[in-house]
Amino acid sequence: MATSLLQELIESLRCLPGVGPKSAQRMAFHLLEHDRDGGRRLASLLSEAMEKISECSRCRTLTEQDVCSVCVSDRRDVSLLCIVESPAELAAIEESTNYNGLYFVLHGRLSPLDGLGPKEIGLDRLESRLDEEVVKEIILATNPTVEGEATAHYISELASSHGILTSRIAHGVPLGGDLGYVDGGTLAHAFAGRQKIE
Amino acid sequence: MATSLLQELIESLRCLPGVGPKSAQRMAFHLLEHDRDGGRRLASLLSEAMEKISECSRCRTLTEQDVCSVCVSDRRDVSLLCIVESPAELAAIEESTNYNGLYFVLHGRLSPLDGLGPKEIGLDRLESRLDEEVVKEIILATNPTVEGEATAHYISELASSHGILTSRIAHGVPLGGDLGYVDGGTLAHAFAGRQKIE
Numbered sequence: 499m500a501t502s503l504l505q506e507l508i509e510s511l512r513c514l515p516g517v518g519p520k521s522a523q524r525m526a527f528h529l530l531e532h533d534r535d536g537g538r539r540l541a542s543l544l545s546e547a548m549e550k551i552s553e554c555s556r557c558r559t560l561t562e563q564d565v566c567s568v569c570v571s572d573r574r575d576v577s578l579l580c581i582v583e584s585p586a587e588l589a590a591i592e593e594s595t596n597y598n599g600l601y602f603v604l605h606g607r608l609s610p611l612d613g614l615g616p617k618e619i620g621l622d623r624l625e626s627r628l629d630e631e632v633v634k635e636i637i638l639a640t641n642p643t644v645e646g647e648a649t650a651h652y653i654s655e656l657a658s659s660h661g662i663l664t665s666r667i668a669h670g671v672p673l674g675g676d677l678g679y680v681d682g683g684t685l686a687h688a689f690a691g692r693q694k695i696e
Numbered sequence: 697m698a699t700s701l702l703q704e705l706i707e708s709l710r711c712l713p714g715v716g717p718k719s720a721q722r723m724a725f726h727l728l729e730h731d732r733d734g735g736r737r738l739a740s741l742l743s744e745a746m747e748k749i750s751e752c753s754r755c756r757t758l759t760e761q762d763v764c765s766v767c768v769s770d771r772r773d774v775s776l777l778c779i780v781e782s783p784a785e786l787a788a789i790e791e792s793t794n795y796n797g798l799y800f801v802l803h804g805r806l807s808p809l810d811g812l813g814p815k816e817i818g819l820d821r822l823e824s825r826l827d828e829e830v831v832k833e834i835i836l837a838t839n840p841t842v843e844g845e846a847t848a849h850y851i852s853e854l855a856s857s858h859g860i861l862t863s864r865i866a867h868g869v870p871l872g873g874d875l876g877y878v879d880g881g882t883l884a885h886a887f888a889g890r891q892k893i894e
Contacts, residue, residue, distance in 0.1 A: 503760045507745045513734030514712075515726045516719060526745070527784045528713045530758050531803065534746050536711030541743035544727070547705045548735045551728055560728050562701040586725045605729065 504530075556627075558603040558620055559585045568592070568601060575599045577634035581624075581653055583607055583641055591639065599637070602627070607645040608652055619649070621656065628660045635663045642669045642687070702728075754825075756801040756818055757783045766790070766799060773797045775832035779822075779851055781805055781839060789837065797835070800825070805843040806850055817847070819854065826858045833861045840867045840885070 504526060511522035529537035553559070554566035561567070568574060568588075578599025582588050588601050604619040616622065627633075636657045640646035654664040670688035671680050680688075702724060709720035727735035751757070752764035759765070766772060766786075776797025780786050786799050802817040814820065825831075834855045838844035852862040868886035869878050878886075 503741070503745055504749060504758060507741045510734070510738045510741045513727070513731050513738055514723045516722070521714060523784065523787065524714070525712045527758070527782065527787075529711070529742070530745065530749055531782065533711050536708070537742055537746045540708045540711060541739045541746065543701070543705045543708045544735055544742070545739035547701055547724070547728065548732050548739065551702060560702060560725070584725065584729065586721065589721065589725075 553603075553605075557588075557601045558605060558623070559588050559601060573598075577632060578637065579627075579633045579635070580637040580639050581650075582639045583646065583649075587639065587641075597637075599635075604640070604649065607640060607643070608649040609645045616652065621653070624653070625656060625660075628657070628662065633660075633662055635665060638664060638666045751801075751803075755799045756803060756821070757786050757799060771796075775830060776835065777825075777831045777833070778835040778837050779848075780837045781844065781847075785837065785839075795835075797833075802838070802847065805838060805841070806847040807843045814850065819851070822851070823854060823858075826855070826860065831858075831860055833863060836862060836864045
């Protein structure tokens with residue numbers, strides 16, 4: 499089976515996240531045996547996407563245009579700005595919530611040990627954006643990890659220096675979650691962040 | 697997030713087996729954010745493989761050459777011929793066993809209801825190969841399914857009409873398997889196929 503091209507293809511498929519040697523082999527054989535058209539289409543879309551998709555010049559999400567469709571839309575509330583760590587999280591928010599404001603994508607989180615400072619996650623661009631635009635509220639939707647919290651804290655300071663209201667998305671027991679199986683940190687967070695019923 | 701190219705890429709990634717909408721999204725974002733080189737390499741290998749890889753003219757496995765490396769090798773025992781259903785199974789046998797003969801790949805199994813007759817799985821080519829070459833033993837390594845067994849039976853008749861010895865790979869309890877958890881069919885097979893200890 500020393501088909502070098504086939505082996506190279508299998509090896510190369512492993513650059514996809516969650517794909518090990520067995521899945522890569524299965525994918526390669528599947529495409530070659532049953533779906534050559536799909537494979538060709540995937541190849542051309544992949545190469546096109548790798549060349550054409552880059553960051554939106556305004557919110558830094560991934561787009562093939564200069565400015566993404568969210569930023570370009572005139573039906574969004576420009577006074578709301580949601581900060582997310584990655585384009586995938588932006589997509590998740592767009593899919594599941596009725597949030598109607600704009601976004602800013604950090605492409606990471608503050609992590610000095612990994613050499614990620616404010617500049618690396620685009621906070622200089624965020625700041626100049628806060629200077630230029632009339633943002634009334636910043637919604638911090640970074641992940642509830644240590645770095646995510648530190649990033650949220652850093653940005654909230656930045657915002658308050660511009661006199662902008664900052665909020666953090668709620669963290670607590672997920673819907674359908676069972677209190678007995680929720681981790682201690684989440685439960686403590688849920689208690690600390692309890693809300694009055696009026 | 698109506699980036700059409702990005703969405704097309706995500707949709708296209710779903711042609712890979714075992715990839716649903718969430719994994720496809722994750723793969724696309726991963727490549728775009730962290731591994732553009734990997735994505736480009738994958739794109740070019742995919743398109744090259746889809747064009748160049750075809751069936752070995754002798755054993756019908758997938759190869760970029762006219763005749764695959766197994767068929768071309770002069771260190772293989774040409775009197776042994778192993779029949780497998782797919783190139784993936786050929787690869788598995790090459791990887792795990794020390795089988796040293798040649799192969800013939802059916803690319804399927806006899807399944808009249810799906811319109812797969814002897815010709816569709818290349819048995820005419822197998823027969824002309826049995827006429828031309830000196831095959832002493834045919835090893836049937838089709839899967840132990842109803843169709844696989846029927847295919848094995850059909851080929852064994854074909855072989856006996858050519859006066860060729862036929863064998864079937866053993867089916868039984870897998871190594872490390874627990875008798876209590878093995879399905880009834882396998883256990884019955886293991887009993888029926890018991891071998892004398894000498």
